Amino acid sequence: MLDVEASQAGQSADQPGTRADRRTVLRLTDGQWFWYSDLAHYVECYHVTLDERSVQHARSRNWSPPQLTHDELVEIGDTMFDDEDV
Template sequence: MPNVAPLGIFGRIASQSAFVENAEELGHLVGTIPMEERGKVAGYLRSGTPIIALMGLSKNILGNKFSCSGGTAITSDGRFFWRLDAADYVEHYGIELPEEFIVHSTARQWIAPVLSRDEVIDVDNRLGQLRRVGSL
């Protein structure tokens, strides 16, 4: 089973109404990623492989800059997992991400791998295991 890790604040599997409770914490992470870096980071996040597809509209909890269809869905690159709307938060606010993710993605030249069906199943199983033990 892969050692997939949550991508900071965006690695919390939560409904939109539950994610709103993170607004203050998210606000403290604004502006860390420089404007000129945000596009490539957001692009990487957007190109992750869908693991858990969820319907609904997530709304920006920091302001009115965006909304995202299916924003609470979970995507992954096989090493990390994150909410689909993480890319919008990075692009619009430069939200800080864990250094381990930055190093990992830089080493991949900001190109997320496309996960195979078996890899998706493995990541999904790992997320289920993390949820059962209360780590998410």
């Protein structure tokens, strides 16, 4: 969708019998929406439908990520990567 400004790694496996490998998956954001780095795979292979609001948002930005300040990245990190439950 958009280039990443912030990310978090995780593990993912595809549907049983379609891809046996496990791969690292990143949680990506443009500061307003977040999605996983393997989203394109699921759109292509499984015809996952994207939220039209996220598509309109990306299109309105000409598919380019915003230039976020350090403070904005810290705020996103605090929101997305809350580790209080760890």
